[in-house]
Amino acid sequence: MRNGCDAMTRHLRDLRVLLPFAVLIAIWWGLKDGFGISDKLLVAPPLVWSAFGTLITRGILAEYASTSLSMIGIATLISFVVGVPLGFAVGTNRYAARALEGFLRYLQGISGIAWLPLAILWFGFTHTTTLAIVIYTLIVPIIFNTMTGVRAIPENYVLALRSLGASRLRIVTDVYFPGALPSIVVGTRLGMGYGWRALIASEMLVRQGGLGDLIFGARTFSQIDRIMVGMIAIGTLYIVVDRLLVQPVESMTLARWGVLRK
Amino acid sequence: MSADKIVVSGFRHFFQSDSGRVQATGEIDVTIREGEVVTLVGPSGCGKTTLLKAIAGFITPSEGQILCDGKPVRGPGRERGVVFQELAILPWRTVRKNIAHGLEIARVPKAERDRTVERLIGLMSLNGFEDRYPHELSGGMRQRVAVARTWAADPDVILMDEPFAAVDAMTRLTLQEELGRLCATTHKTVFFITHSVEEAVFLGDRVLVMTKRPGTIKATLDVPRHGKGGRDWDSFTGDPEMRAISEQVMHLVHAERV
Amino acid sequence: MMGRIAWKLLPAAPALAILFAWWVYWTIVQPPPSVIPSILDVVRTGAELAFGGRLAGDIVASMGRLLGGVAFGMVTGMIAGFIAGLWRPVADFFNPLVVFFNAISGIVWLPLVIGWLGVGNALATFLIWNTVFFIVFQNTVLGIQLVPEVLEQGVRSLGGGRWETIRSVTLPGALPYILSGVRSGLGFGWRALIAAELVGATTGLGQLIFSGSEYHRADIIIFGALLIGAIAMLMDRWLLAPIERRTVVRWGLVAASRGR
Numbered sequence: 001m002r003n004g005c006d007a008m009t010r011h012l013r014d015l016r017v018l019l020p021f022a023v024l025i026a027i028w029w030g031l032k033d034g035f036g037i038s039d040k041l042l043v044a045p046p047l048v049w050s051a052f053g054t055l056i057t058r059g060i061l062a063e064y065a066s067t068s069l070s071m072i073g074i075a076t077l078i079s080f081v082v083g084v085p086l087g088f089a090v091g092t093n094r095y096a097a098r099a100l101e102g103f104l105r106y107l108q109g110i111s112g113i114a115w116l117p118l119a120i121l122w123f124g125f126t127h128t129t130t131l132a133i134v135i136y137t138l139i140v141p142i143i144f145n146t147m148t149g150v151r152a153i154p155e156n157y158v159l160a161l162r163s164l165g166a167s168r169l170r171i172v173t174d175v176y177f178p179g180a181l182p183s184i185v186v187g188t189r190l191g192m193g194y195g196w197r198a199l200i201a202s203e204m205l206v207r208q209g210g211l212g213d214l215i216f217g218a219r220t221f222s223q224i225d226r227i228m229v230g231m232i233a234i235g236t237l238y239i240v241v242d243r244l245l246v247q248p249v250e251s252m253t254l255a256r257w258g259v260l261r262k
Numbered sequence: 263m264s265a266d267k268i269v270v271s272g273f274r275h276f277f278q279s280d281s282g283r284v285q286a287t288g289e290i291d292v293t294i295r296e297g298e299v300v301t302l303v304g305p306s307g308c309g310k311t312t313l314l315k316a317i318a319g320f321i322t323p324s325e326g327q328i329l330c331d332g333k334p335v336r337g338p339g340r341e342r343g344v345v346f347q348e349l350a351i352l353p354w355r356t357v358r359k360n361i362a363h364g365l366e367i368a369r370v371p372k373a374e375r376d377r378t379v380e381r382l383i384g385l386m387s388l389n390g391f392e393d394r395y396p397h398e399l400s401g402g403m404r405q406r407v408a409v410a411r412t413w414a415a416d417p418d419v420i421l422m423d424e425p426f427a428a429v430d431a432m433t434r435l436t437l438q439e440e441l442g443r444l445c446a447t448t449h450k451t452v453f454f455i456t457h458s459v460e461e462a463v464f465l466g467d468r469v470l471v472m473t474k475r476p477g478t479i480k481a482t483l484d485v486p487r488h489g490k491g492g493r494d495w496d497s498f499t500g501d502p503e504m505r506a507i508s509e510q511v512m513h514l515v516h517a518e519r520v
Numbered sequence: 521m522m523g524r525i526a527w528k529l530l531p532a533a534p535a536l537a538i539l540f541a542w543w544v545y546w547t548i549v550q551p552p553p554s555v556i557p558s559i560l561d562v563v564r565t566g567a568e569l570a571f572g573g574r575l576a577g578d579i580v581a582s583m584g585r586l587l588g589g590v591a592f593g594m595v596t597g598m599i600a601g602f603i604a605g606l607w608r609p610v611a612d613f614f615n616p617l618v619v620f621f622n623a624i625s626g627i628v629w630l631p632l633v634i635g636w637l638g639v640g641n642a643l644a645t646f647l648i649w650n651t652v653f654f655i656v657f658q659n660t661v662l663g664i665q666l667v668p669e670v671l672e673q674g675v676r677s678l679g680g681g682r683w684e685t686i687r688s689v690t691l692p693g694a695l696p697y698i699l700s701g702v703r704s705g706l707g708f709g710w711r712a713l714i715a716a717e718l719v720g721a722t723t724g725l726g727q728l729i730f731s732g733s734e735y736h737r738a739d740i741i742i743f744g745a746l747l748i749g750a751i752a753m754l755m756d757r758w759l760l761a762p763i764e765r766r767t768v769v770r771w772g773l774v775a776a777s778r779g780r
Contacts, residue, residue, distance in 0.1 A: 017616045024617060041635055095530060103534040109752030110745050111711035113718065114726075117733030118741045121555060201627045201715045219631040227631045235623040242623075320673055340679025350674035354692040354771040363688070364678035397772025408674075415678050 043224045048232075051225035060214075065233055067209040072199055072241075075131055076192055079138040084184060087146020088176065097147060104144050112137035112198040116205060130202040130210070137198040138191040145187025149180030182253045189246045196238055211237075264296040267419055267451045268317060272326030274476075275312050286312045288478035289326070292470065294419070299445050299452040301462040303511065304472030305518045310455045313477075314423050317453065318344045330419065340368065343417035347424040351396055351408050358383075358392040360407055364415025382410040385444060402433035406440070413444065422454040426461070435495055438464060442493025459515055463508045464498055471514045481514050483507060557739035565739040566747075574728075579751070581723040582713060585641055589648025590709045594702055597653045601660025605694070606686070611661060618654065626651040626712045630720055644716040644724070651712040652705040659701025663694030696768040703760050710752050725751075 025045050031037065032044050039047075055061035090096045112133040119129040157175045166174065203212025211234050218226035270292040277284045287309030294300050304310045315321045317328055319338040328335045330342060338344075343364075351360045361382055365375040383389055386406040396404050405425055412420055426434045442465060445452055456462050462469045463485055471481045485507055487493075498504050539559060545551075546558050553561060569575040604611035626647055637643045671689050680688065717726025725748055732740030768774050 016612075020613055020617045021620075098527065099530045099533040102531040106749050106753055109707070109710070109756075110749035111714055113711065113715040114729060114745045114748045115741075116718070117729045118738060118745070120733050121736060121738055121741070197626060197628075201718075204627075204630070205718060215628070215631040219634065222635065224632065224635070231624050231628055231632065234628050235620050238623040239619060318673075318677055320676075338673070338676040340677070342677065344673065344677040346670050346674060348668070348670050350668075350670045352671060352675075352688065352692070353773055354695075354767075355688075363675070363680075367675075367678055367680045367684055395771055411674075411678070421677075 039224065040222045041224065043228070047225045048228045051223075052229045052232075055226070055229055061229070061233060064209060064211050064214040064230075065237060068199060068203065068211045068234075069237065069241075071127070071130060071134060071210065072192065072196055075134040075138055075195055075199075076188065079135050079142050079191060079195075080188060083139045083142035084146050087143045087184070087187075088150060088172070088180070090143065091147040091150025091180070092176065097151060101147075104140055104147075107140050108144070112194075113201050116202055120206070125206050125208060127206075127208055130199065130206050130208070133202045134195045134199045138195040141191040141194065142184070142187045145183045145190070146180055149183025149187075150176055152183065153179040182250075185246075185250045185253050189242070189250055192246060193238075193242070196241075200234060264298070266293050267296045267298075267331065268292070268294040268453065269329040269332075270313070270317065270326070271329075273313065273316065273323050273328065274325040275309065275316065275321070276324045285476040288473070288476040290477070290479055292479060294451060294453055296418075296451055297449045299454065299465055299467045300470060301466030301468070302453070302455045302470045302472060303457060303459055303462040303515060304455075304477055305474045305515070306457055307475050308472045308477030308518070309475060310472055310477065311423055314344075314421050314453065314455055317419075318342055318421050340364065340415055341418045343412035343415055343420045345405075345408050345412050345420065345422040345425045347427050349396065349404055349408070351404060351411060353396050356393050356395055357388060357399070357407050360396070361410045361414050363411060368415070378414050378416075382414050385413075386410045386440060400433075402429045402437060405429055405437060409437075409441065409444070413448065413450075417450075419451045419453065422452065424456050425454075427457075434461075439494055441465065446493065459508060459511045463504060463511055464493060464495070469507075469511055471511060472518075474518045480518070483511060554736040554738055557742065561739045562743050565737070566743040569728075569740070569743065578723055578725050578728045581641075581721075582717065582725045583751075585644040585717075585721075585724065586648060586706075586709055586713050588641075589645040589713070590652050590702075590706055592645065593649040593652025593705060593709065594656050596649070597656030597701070597705070598660050598698060600653075601657045601698075602664065604657070605661045605664030606690070618657065622654040622658070625654050626708070627715045630716065634720060639720055639722065641721070643720045644713055647712050647716040647720070648709040652709045655705040655708060656698065656701040659697045660694060663697025663701075664690055666697070667693035692767075692771070696773045699760070699764055699768060703756065703764075706755060706760065707752065710748075710755070714748060 028042075029045055032042050052061075090100050115136060116129070116133055119132045123129040123132065153175060157179065158171055161171050161175055199210065200212035203210035204216040207213050207217065211230050215227045215230035215234075218224075218230065270290060273290040273292075274288065275286045277286050290309075290313060292300075292313075302310050302313070312321065316323050317330075317335065319335050319342065330339075335342075344350075352363070355363065358379055361379045362375050365378060370378075383392060386409060388403070388406055388410065391399060391403060396407065399407070405428075409425065426437050429437060438461060444450075445465070452465075454462075454465055466485050467487060469483045469485060470479050471483070472478065473480045486503065542556075543559060546556060557565075604614060629647060629650055630643070633646055634643060637646060667690055671693060672685050675685050675689050713724070714726040714729075717724040718730045721727055725744055729741045729744035729748075732738065732744060764774070
């Protein structure tokens, strides 16, 4: 009986999440019909739904989405493999840290998109261009957070291990890595957020597939229904990846090793 | 005999937690007379803070009622000032502005406000720190500001929730003496909770002892105050009568170890 | 003494290293200038743009859009954030929408909104507003929820009412979070602006670099990108750092010169 009750409340909670969307869709529909807004500007919800059906059944949405997802996946992997060791190198050496901190901050001010025109000149309208932009966007926060994570580790931890006779490698595996891990995960999550946005923007201009291409291409033919399906897909995929994949890892490391300050 | 200032009758409180209702206190009846300093000592978690917060009006009792000047307490009010254990003065106001805050709220004219603030800065030995921000002060100094802020607002009753618990032992002795002097000169009604037996006997005209959770009042002891104030550590430690009362309270508290 | 000077100059090292590598590469390989220009080309182009008048116009256009969009996003984000922060049910109701629209904030709206607003200032401002709003909103809500309850209780026990509590406790208490929201909002707004200007405007720094790629002028792009970074850095240092120094740093709520 108790279980039944719990399940009921859980379902009610799920519905509460959907309720504001229902309200929003009602307002959207009301505005569309009430003001007689042209289909070239906004389409009614059923049209979006049927466009969604078409894009799914023809496999178009899956194709564009998988391009975007594989791009962000590859970019994250490369950035992580290159960025984390770099961050360690910089974080454990105070000269390197001093030299690079300001430079990395400056780079953060130049968004990946600002390099897009140059990347197009260098690599043409290809996936390489998009990948370069997304890696650039992703890797800076990863290096930066790894560096800050390493530097936030109290020196006493290192000294204590050294006094126990630990080797340098041991100190890295037992102190630096676990100590910096929460910060690395936070940096990766942030980077993926920035990277996803840079990816969409880059796809809009490079036009070689991906969800950005889908919505920007639909613009050319004023296919508002397709644009909206694409936008919903972009938002949903981001939330799914962020909440179901990345956030659990973040909470796990944070809960396990405690929050390194705020 | 002075009038009853605070009357707590049939008070009981429960908290709602994930695992159901938790009883925070047993049934409590307390009367605090005007001008009296009542200290309450009890083991941690016995519900003493709950009682104080209920008198302050931050929580509504699950059972029973609390009267202040014969009127039921409904929410916090400026006639009942509170000094908290944690730092509750505002970090974005200077010492002077913090002390003056209650007077500002009451729309007291600036000239009078300044006079009151000046007097309290003198009483609490805060001279020279008037324009500092709280983060620039030591823990003891901050609590002085908190005490001064409450006194400046001139409430009838002052409720203090272990105000010196987070201060180092040396500073605590000074603060206790200063508070003793303040109580003696201003004749406020004070309700002070603590887990320190010595502090309770040192400051109180009357000491209440609570049982462990769910706490009830286990005993009440009168502390005779000879002469004016009489709250300084030198005479306190040398006074056999005080020592006897302290021992008595200690025995009562000891039995409640958690 | 030597060591101190070297330590001081260290932050310039990466830039110098890159310039050196660039110069070496360029002298040895001699790539076509449309792909990798010489350092001198970039400097010369920068000077031409600066004195030719085009640059000032682009900077003014971009800054105008940025300030408009950020100001609008800040004000609406703070107002909405205060409403949601002070009334829990409102926050709970809107939370799913906030999560979703935050996920598509900014540039994702471009294809749809370009049909509503056309190419130009309104579009760029909308995209910046949309980016800044969610950052400021979420930070404001968080800041309000994290103000210690004991500070509010303290003021209420002094006789302060709801309005007094909001004015003297909630607003300054939430300020560190609001300011850090504004700070990152400005950074994100700047990124969104450059992206928006690539296709959604006819002037501005984003257009400047985009035109560089159309005319195969890598020198223009590199100069433009470096300038974009410099402006972002100066805004952070001159606009926001002083506000923080005068408020939250002075109150001891955050340490000075903290990173993002």
